[in-house]
Amino acid sequence: MGIVVQKYGGSSLADADAIKRVARRIAEAKKDGNDVVVAVSAMGDSTDNLLDLAAEVSPLPPARELDMLLTAGERISMALVAMAISDLGYTARSFTGSQAGVITDSVHGKAKIIDVTPGRIRDAIAEGHIVIVAGFQGVSQDTKEITTLGRGGTDTTAVALAAALHADVCEIYTDVDGVFTADPRIVPTARKLDTVTFEEMLELAACGAKVLHLRSVEYARRYDIPIHVRSSFSQLMGTIVSGSINDPRSEDSTVEEPIIAGVAHDRSEAKITVVGVPDKVGEAARIFEALAEAQINLDMIVQNVSAAATNLTDISFTLPRTDATTAMKALEDLRGEIGFDSLLFDDKIGKISLIGAGMRSHPGVSAKFFSALAGAGVNIGMISTSEIRISVVVAETDVDAGVAAAHTAFALDADEVEAVVYGGTGR
Amino acid sequence: MGIVVQKYGGSSLADADAIKRVARRIAEAKKDGNDVVVAVSAMGDSTDNLLDLAAEVSPLPPARELDMLLTAGERISMALVAMAISDLGYTARSFTGSQAGVITDSVHGKAKIIDVTPGRIRDAIAEGHIVIVAGFQGVSQDTKEITTLGRGGTDTTAVALAAALHADVCEIYTDVDGVFTADPRIVPTARKLDTVTFEEMLELAACGAKVLHLRSVEYARRYDIPIHVRSSFSQLMGTIVSGSINDPRSEDSTVEEPIIAGVAHDRSEAKITVVGVPDKVGEAARIFEALAEAQINLDMIVQNVSAAATNLTDISFTLPRTDATTAMKALEDLRGEIGFDSLLFDDKIGKISLIGAGMRSHPGVSAKFFSALAGAGVNIGMISTSEIRISVVVAETDVDAGVAAAHTAFALDADEVEAVVYGGTGR
Incomplete structure (x- = not known):
C-alpha cells in the first residue's frame, strides 16, 4: 500500500474509448488499495492541432501565449479522465500544473521544474480521491505565468510528482510493452528488457530511444524513483528503470550479465x-x-x-x-x-x-x-x-x-x- | 481617453481568419488611444464539441470536472487572439478568469460573480498591453475551484470587468448590427434601436431576445455601465443600452417617444x-x-x-x-x-x-x-x-x-x- 504515480501519454488518450480504458486501469490501481496520482498528456494529436491553429494566426506567436494555448490540451484530457473515473463509481479531482504545485522557472516552452508543492494533491488524496494532474505544464515561480516543460514533459511531471509525494513507483504507460533492445519497427526480434539502470536509460534516451523523455530519467535518477515503463494496452510487466551501474552486485547475480x-x-x-x-x-x-x-x-x-x-x-x-x-x-x-x-x-x-x-x-x-x-x-x-x-x-x-x-x-x-x-x- | 471593454462571442471567433479580423478591430481601439480590455468566448462551436466529448465519456459528468473541461475553450481563443494582436505589432497578455480576478460563488455550471479583483489586468494595462480575458469563467472564493458562469456568461464577464475597471463603455460585439424591434429572421422590416433603457433591455432579454444575456444587463444596470451592442462584421453604430425609464426626460426630447x-x-x-x-x-x-x-x-x-x-x-x-x-x-x-x-x-x-x-x-x-x-x-x-x-x-x-x-x-x-x-x- 502506498502512493502510485501513473502517466498516460496522448496515444493512450486518443478518444473517448481510450480514455474510458485508461480510467478502468486507474480504478484498478485504486481498488488494489493504492493512493493513485495520474499525470496525463493532451489527447492524441491535439497539441499538434493547437500548434497548427497558432501558426494560422501568427507566424511567430509569443511564447507566453503559446504556453497558454497548449496547456488547454491537458486541461481537456484531465477533466475527461476524471469524468470517466467518476463514471466507474470512484471520485476523481483534476488539477492543472499550477494547482498541483508544479513550480518552474520562467522559460516559456521549455521550463524546468524548480519545486513541487503538492498541498492540494495531498488534501485530495486524504479525502479519498484519485488525483489527475495535467502533465507538461507548471507555473513560474517569479511571475506566476503558465509555463510548459517542452515535448515529452508529462514524463517529467509524473516523475516529479512521484518524488514530491514519495511514491513507491512511477508507472509510465505507453503504446509499447517496455524498453526494447532496439526499435521493433527496425528489428522485429528486439527483446524487451526486464530491467535497465538509470545510466543506461539516460544514454538510450539521449541516443534516440523515444520511450522515455531524457529529463524525466535524469529527474528519476536524482531522486531515486523507480520507473516502470509498460503498455496501457496490455497487462504485461514492462521494464523497470532503477539502480546504478555502480551499485554493488547482489549475491545471487552470478549469471553472466549481458x-x-x-x-x-x-x-x-x-x-x-x-x-x-x-x-x-x-x-x-x-x-x-x-x-x-x-x-x-x-x-x-x-x-x-x-x-x-x-x-x-x-x-x-x-x-x-x-x-x-x-x-x-x-x-x-x-x-x-x-x-x-x-x-x-x-x-x-x-x-x-x-x-x-x-x-x-x-x-x-x-x-x-x-x-x-x-x-x-x-x-x-x-x-x-x-x-x-x-x-x-x-x-x-x-x-x-x-x-x-x-x-x-x-x-x-x-x-x-x-x-x-x-x-x-x-x- | 479611458478604458474600453470589448466582448467577442464564439461566432466572431469561428476560425483563424475571424480571429485575425477581431484582432484588427481590437488594435484599432488601442490605436485610437484607448486602454483596451477584451473578454472572449470559446471559438465557434467548440463548447458544444467539448460537451459532446464529455457525454461520450460519462452520461452524468461531475460539475467540477465539466467546468474544468469547458474553460479550456476560452483559454484557446484568448491565447489565439493575443497571438493575432501581437502579429499586428501590439503586445497583448491573455488571462484566465482566475488570473483576471473574477471571483465567483461555488455553484459549478452557473456560478455568480461575487467580486472582480483586476490587479493583474491593471498591471498589464499600465505596462501598455492590450488585455484579453477568458469570458464565462472564474474561480470560487471559498474553494479556489474553477467555475463557469453558464451560457452567455461572457457578456457578464465583460460587463463585470467594465464595472471593476470603471470603463467608459462596454462594447458587446455580435453577428447583428444591434438590438432590433423584432428578430429580423421573422420580421425582415425590423428596425435597429439606437438606444434602449436597461429596463426595456431586461424585458427583451427575459422574453427571448438573444442579443444580450439577461444577467449581463442586470449587472450593467446595477453598476450603470452603458453597453454598446454592435456587429463585429461592420463599422456601423449599434444600439446603446443605458439609462432608466425613470430618468427625467432631457430638454430636447420633445418628440413623441415610440x-x-x-x-x-x-x-x-x-x-x-x-x-x-x-x-x-x-x-x-x-x-x-x-x-x-x-x-x-x-x-x-x-x-x-x-x-x-x-x-x-x-x-x-x-x-x-x-x-x-x-x-x-x-x-x-x-x-x-x-x-x-x-x-x-x-x-x-x-x-x-x-x-x-x-x-x-x-x-x-x-x-x-x-x-x-x-x-x-x-x-x-x-x-x-x-x-x-x-x-x-x-x-x-x-x-x-x-x-x-x-x-x-x-x-x-x-x-x-x-x-x-x-x-x-x-x-
Whole structure:
C-alpha cells in the first residue's frame, strides 16, 4: 500500500474509448488499495492541432501565449479522465500544473521544474480521491505565468510528482510493452528488457530511444524513483528503470550479465563541417562560443589533424536538424573574423549507438561493433564514446541495416517476435 | 481617453481568419488611444464539441470536472487572439478568469460573480498591453475551484470587468448590427434601436431576445455601465443600452417617444397544467413549493376560477422545456398527497412579448395588441403583464404571424430592410 504515480501519454488518450480504458486501469490501481496520482498528456494529436491553429494566426506567436494555448490540451484530457473515473463509481479531482504545485522557472516552452508543492494533491488524496494532474505544464515561480516543460514533459511531471509525494513507483504507460533492445519497427526480434539502470536509460534516451523523455530519467535518477515503463494496452510487466551501474552486485547475480542493453538510433541530427580553419589557438574555441551563444546544443565533434603544408584543419559536428539554419547563419557571420574556407552541410545522416554497462568490463566491444557494421556494408563517418556507449554517424539510408547488424552481432535477437506496437505512431 | 471593454462571442471567433479580423478591430481601439480590455468566448462551436466529448465519456459528468473541461475553450481563443494582436505589432497578455480576478460563488455550471479583483489586468494595462480575458469563467472564493458562469456568461464577464475597471463603455460585439424591434429572421422590416433603457433591455432579454444575456444587463444596470451592442462584421453604430425609464426626460426630447421598443418571442418554454386541484388553502402553495425544491424556474402562472359544483380548479404554468421532465416527476410525486386529477403537458407553445417604456402612459396597448393577434388568426392561451411588458402564450406555429402582426400594428416596420445577419446562426 502506498502512493502510485501513473502517466498516460496522448496515444493512450486518443478518444473517448481510450480514455474510458485508461480510467478502468486507474480504478484498478485504486481498488488494489493504492493512493493513485495520474499525470496525463493532451489527447492524441491535439497539441499538434493547437500548434497548427497558432501558426494560422501568427507566424511567430509569443511564447507566453503559446504556453497558454497548449496547456488547454491537458486541461481537456484531465477533466475527461476524471469524468470517466467518476463514471466507474470512484471520485476523481483534476488539477492543472499550477494547482498541483508544479513550480518552474520562467522559460516559456521549455521550463524546468524548480519545486513541487503538492498541498492540494495531498488534501485530495486524504479525502479519498484519485488525483489527475495535467502533465507538461507548471507555473513560474517569479511571475506566476503558465509555463510548459517542452515535448515529452508529462514524463517529467509524473516523475516529479512521484518524488514530491514519495511514491513507491512511477508507472509510465505507453503504446509499447517496455524498453526494447532496439526499435521493433527496425528489428522485429528486439527483446524487451526486464530491467535497465538509470545510466543506461539516460544514454538510450539521449541516443534516440523515444520511450522515455531524457529529463524525466535524469529527474528519476536524482531522486531515486523507480520507473516502470509498460503498455496501457496490455497487462504485461514492462521494464523497470532503477539502480546504478555502480551499485554493488547482489549475491545471487552470478549469471553472466549481458554486455549490451540495447542499440539505439537517431535520425534527427544533421552534420556541419567547417572546412579550412586556421589551426591556431582559440580559433576552434571561437566557433563553439558562437554556436553556444546561438543556443545550439552540439552532439558529436571531430577535428581532423591539420595538414602540415597548409596548417589548416576541418571541424565537423552534429546538431539537431531543427537548429541547423540558426547554426549555419551564426557560422557565416564568423567567416570574415576566422577566415575559414567553406561550410558543408549534410542532413542525410543517422546515428547508431550501442549502450550497455557491461562494455566497461568487456574489451573489444568497439571492434566487434565496427566489424558488424562493415559486414553490413555500412560506412562510419564519425565516432564518439562514453563509459557505457559507442555512437557512430552513418548515412541515413544505412541506419536500419546497421542497427540490425549490431543487434545480431551482440546476440540480442530474441527467438521469436516479442514486441507489439499497440497504438499509432507512438509519441 | 479611458478604458474600453470589448466582448467577442464564439461566432466572431469561428476560425483563424475571424480571429485575425477581431484582432484588427481590437488594435484599432488601442490605436485610437484607448486602454483596451477584451473578454472572449470559446471559438465557434467548440463548447458544444467539448460537451459532446464529455457525454461520450460519462452520461452524468461531475460539475467540477465539466467546468474544468469547458474553460479550456476560452483559454484557446484568448491565447489565439493575443497571438493575432501581437502579429499586428501590439503586445497583448491573455488571462484566465482566475488570473483576471473574477471571483465567483461555488455553484459549478452557473456560478455568480461575487467580486472582480483586476490587479493583474491593471498591471498589464499600465505596462501598455492590450488585455484579453477568458469570458464565462472564474474561480470560487471559498474553494479556489474553477467555475463557469453558464451560457452567455461572457457578456457578464465583460460587463463585470467594465464595472471593476470603471470603463467608459462596454462594447458587446455580435453577428447583428444591434438590438432590433423584432428578430429580423421573422420580421425582415425590423428596425435597429439606437438606444434602449436597461429596463426595456431586461424585458427583451427575459422574453427571448438573444442579443444580450439577461444577467449581463442586470449587472450593467446595477453598476450603470452603458453597453454598446454592435456587429463585429461592420463599422456601423449599434444600439446603446443605458439609462432608466425613470430618468427625467432631457430638454430636447420633445418628440413623441415610440410606445413600443420591440416585439420579442421565445420558443424555449413548455406549459404544464395540473387538472382538478382541490381548491383549498395551501394546495397551490404545495405545488409551487415542490417545484421550487426541484430548482424549477416558473415563468407565467394562471389559475382558473374553480367550478362551484366540484370545488376543483386547474393550475397552468410555463417553464423552460429543459426543466419539463424534472417538473413532471416532482408533480407526479405529489399526486397522492394533493389528489389532483391529471397532468397535461404541452411543449408546442411560444411566447410573444410586447416591450416598451411608452406603454405606461398609453392606455389601450393591450387591446391593440390582442386585436392585432386576432386579426392574424392567432389564439391567445395565457397572458401576463408587467409595467412595461405584455406577454401572451400562443401555439408555437402561430409565433411568426403574431410577431409580424404586432410589429406592424405598432408601426415598427422600417421602410426598407435594415437588418443583416452576418455570421451563422448567432449565439
